[in-house]
Amino acid sequence: MHRLLPLLLALLPMPLQALDLMPTTLRLPAAQGRSELWLHNPGPGHWRGQVQIWAWDQQPGAEHLQRSAQVLASPTLLDLPAGARQRVWLLPASSMPVAAEQAFRIILAPAEPTMPRYSLPLFRGEPADPAPPCLQAEVVANGSQLMLRLLNGGSAHARLSDLAYEAADGHRSLLLPGLAGYVLASRQRQWQLPPRADGYAGGRFRARLQDGAEVVLAASTTAIAASQPSGL
Structure with missing residues (x-):
């Protein structure tokens, strides 16, 4: 039985590798400035993937995502062994201020399909006199x-x-x-x-x-x- 135990453990499905993310909602200033996203891999596995930026819009009855170059991420490739921490900088591609709030989704796309995928909202721009949600x-x-x-x-x-x-x-x-x-x-x-x-x-x-x-x-x-x- 003791000889079979390692084999039985190897056959058991491995738990999905989850990351700790902070913060879970991101914001960029209307003009210049940057934001940071911290990732932590508590283990036991290894998480590899990339950061993708998608413009986010809502139309009647549907959510729309489109790849965007308006926000830049550094780094874009992620390699987090167990216990590792990584900071990702997010910054606008242009220093021109925006007149209205822009919405994006930060996608952490895993290199392996068995690993979890993450989607975080990012908002850029805040009017000088913002009206509350109406x-x-x-x-x-x-x-x-x-x-x-x-x-x-x-x-x-x-x-x-x-x-x-x-x-x-x-x-x-x-x-x-x-x-x-x-x-x-x-x-x-x-x-x-x-x-x-x-x-x-x-x-x-x-x-x-x-x-x-x-x-x-x-x-x-x-x-x-x-x-x-x-x-x-």
Whole structure:
């Protein structure tokens, strides 16, 4: 039995190699400046990969990513043995200031498909007088499926957590615990909703923003059907 133990251990699936990342949301100044991302490989395996920069946009019902040269990363190739730490600098390719908030995704793409892949949001630019996220909620129908559509009319993104619905009688139902997602500036996003007998009429939605403040959104309904998928 003791002779078989090493063989049995070798046949067991190895755990996925996870990295510790800090911070998990990044920001670049509107003009000059840079940001840093720290990576730590706690082990036991080796993580190799590359840093990719993608421009991030939201259209009705979909998330769009496109490779971008507007932000530079240094280094772009990563080789982290167990216990290693690595700092990645992120800086704009141009020193020209931006007038509106830009959104990107920093992708850590592993060299081996069995290793985990990471995606971190990065925002560049902050208007001199930024308007807070200005969210409007609509409940729309996509066939027989009800959707929550949030429109952000502000000049900065909204990071939503602990999305809940509060019925007219005050009863609250938690829909998405933890991070629910982002609504980019001047964009919209949709979430699928569980069915309700009242069709979400007369109630309101609640969520926490990135600063910890709670936002309350009246649940207006519309008869216009959404032809796009949810974009989750």
